[in-house]
Amino acid sequence: MQEIARGSIVEHYNAPAIASTLVKGHQGRRPRKHWWISEPVAEAITVAESVSSHPRRVFATLTPRAVNEELDGGAMVDSFIACVNAGGTWSGLAQIPKGKVRPHMFRRTMAMLTDQFAGSEIALGMQLKHIATRALANRATRGYAAPDPGWAEHLENAVHAARFRRLKDLYEVHGRGQDIGFGSAAERLKGVFDQITATVKARHGDARVEMDLLRKARITIRFGTLNNCLFDERSPAGAVCLENAVVPEGHSGPLEDRCRPDRCPNSMITAEHAPLYEAHHRTQLNLLQTPGLPACRKALITREAERAEAVLYKIRGTTP
Template sequence: MKWLRQKGRKPGTLMNYIVVAKFLHEIGPALALGGPAVDPWHGMSARKAAKYEVTHDLSTPTIAPKVWFPLVRAAWIYVHTFAPDVLRAMTRYQQLRAIARTSTDRSGEADEVLDAWLADPGNRIPLHDPAHSGSSLGKKHEGVNWNLLALFMGFSSSKGSGLFTAALPSGMRRREKVRAALDAGHPTTSGLIHDLVEVTRADGSVGPWHPGLDPRALTRMLVRLRDAAFCLVAALSMMRDSEIHEIRRGSVVQHYNAPAIKSHLDKGRAGRPGKHWWIIEPAAEAITLAEIVSVHDERVFSPMKRPESTEVVHGDQMIDAFINEVNSGRAWSGLDEIPEGRVRPHMFRHTMAMLTDQFPGSEIALGIQLKHVAARALANRTTQSYAAADTQWAELLETALEATRFRRFKDLYGQYKDGKPIGYGAGAERVKEVFDDIIATVKANGGDARVEDDLLRKARITIRFGMLNNCLFDEANPQGAVCRENTVIPEGHTGPLDWRCRPDRCHNSMIGVEHVPIYDSHKRTQLKLLETRRLPAARKAVIHREVERADAVLAQVMEENT
């Protein structure tokens, strides 16, 4: 047991081992070879022996930031940038095999076909990757890829294996023709296609992202595309591992006018109604790609070599395989290294839930803004404890969030300088006063854009940008915030209480130009609802209250414009 503790086994896992050991000791007399002679924990419960303490904290860890960013970025690049090359290679391979012949009609025809093929400079001679290693074929991987060349000429693998065999004089003669063509400068390729996407690598060099997609490499890359798609869906959808595995062909649908994944499993309980997971376009693209490369009639994430198999490919195996692929191919792909760290499907779910709850304004990777993911993913059902803050992310994302706030604050300043409206209400007036002071200071001192940036950073104002308004709550002076009136402030909470926000009457509220259409639409929607016949009195009262609040906000806009 001490050894297991040193290996990092958690008390909950150790408790299960102890339960089994105790049980085997109890039923020892009934076992053919007997059980443990003694119970090392006699008179002690398994929980106490394992030093297991009950806690309501979520045991699932988050993925470390140093792993998350390069992993999600790599998965997206494989799905969005590299996949088209792999799919083109797959299509060409299928076309070549479909028209390949298994025999020749007459003697000498193969030589005539080879001569005609070599006479066209548009036909590229396929070469093996000279840096290939780790194969049992050894040096056979150097030089011309004879099997692929035969396929390019229109012969199947069964015929092509003898077309260039070194054991026959005819095969050696054809090899010499090909080598002579190479010496004469005939164009070459390293795979089924030659115009792969070019990338900039860490050393500054520019070149194709892969050494060559020959049939062997193509088979491997199709599997890795499936793995990349799995990683991206797990990261961006908050779906459970089992729910991702239950995704069927045609599952990407429109649900309430938004892209969604249709799943048929709810945490292992089959027979329940199918449910939908709202997603963003990158996740939908990943599902579509996985559907293309899948060989199973129904399932999207399935074994690639066994179309009829009902077994499941373990998510952790797909993740580990993809990470290994990225790290081993960095010299060509130019992707960042993914550091060592435990990554499992359920950890994606926890990490994204935490990010969307704690840092809704930040960027998670590759230009995907978290607010776009949150608008979809948080509409799905998640475990509330998954959204708890995580210390290893806090410092990193708080810095990113502050940078995002400053950029938006700077954009507001630019709009105000250009004479454009920036907002309405008491909060907007406070922002305008700050901007006026900055403009006056810059003008008086003959400052430039750098001085403006410094003054904006030092401005004694706090602003939180929101979907329905912008909040200027000042923690140093919280008095007057409507959201904190007549309520109990949760222990340890700082800042405004978002769920009690009243943009219609709080002096900290700033109604942005982008918010006005939302309130106008909300008012018209509520007025439309009032036309419904036989509405209960309580329902009418609620609707009237919503109309009054929307009117109060819009009145601030009207007052400013008049």
């Protein structure tokens, strides 16, 4: 985009395209290339060209110091970070850690995270603005989402850090005497928390010792929308999702698409999950009032209502 000059919209093989120079991987000579675009993109660039104040470029800084001045995305990001860190005292924003940050990293990180979900390639193509005739026709989209060892390690570390922060929050809530969740898995977690607290008192430890013990407790927990799963790969027996299941080769951990929060001993229901089950239960009961329901459909709705009700029984501390 930074290299797009005025008059770059052309036709290439009877389709709208941008004629510009290829910068990536060419430090010296920059070959002229064509990139196919859609009609809305061509219209957007035409509008941008009409409002641009730069004599040659369509996209440029608001106050260009030279006609041929190039935008430096890296320098712009560095300047932004420096500005945020310098104004932390009045903005209240946390300091952005030191390290190399470049614009493409945001696209790559988002693509790698999104690629974990169904229909990701279509969504990524739309988000990254990759134009393709067919949903799976653009190799650029897959390139962004392709796994990379360095990035994977960074993301894994970030996930572990986020998980521990949430686990620490649960520990503090339990320490204040409040309920952290319901079900047998919640009771197991409370027992681990109580053991850590007792150990800290016996050692006359401080908060640092407490956090060290919490890290070393090796609590396996997955925070989810339907429940928090305490599946332990070292002791998978009893996991309902693995009952009579064909586990894919190389897979480790629970099978999330077979999760049964209503009856799995690894399922921990919290107050955050309760509104979802209450709404789902009401919806199923309302559907049962629909006149003329086929018997198979009625049986399916009844089963869903019973599953939601079983979770609600856990929350209320009652039995069906």
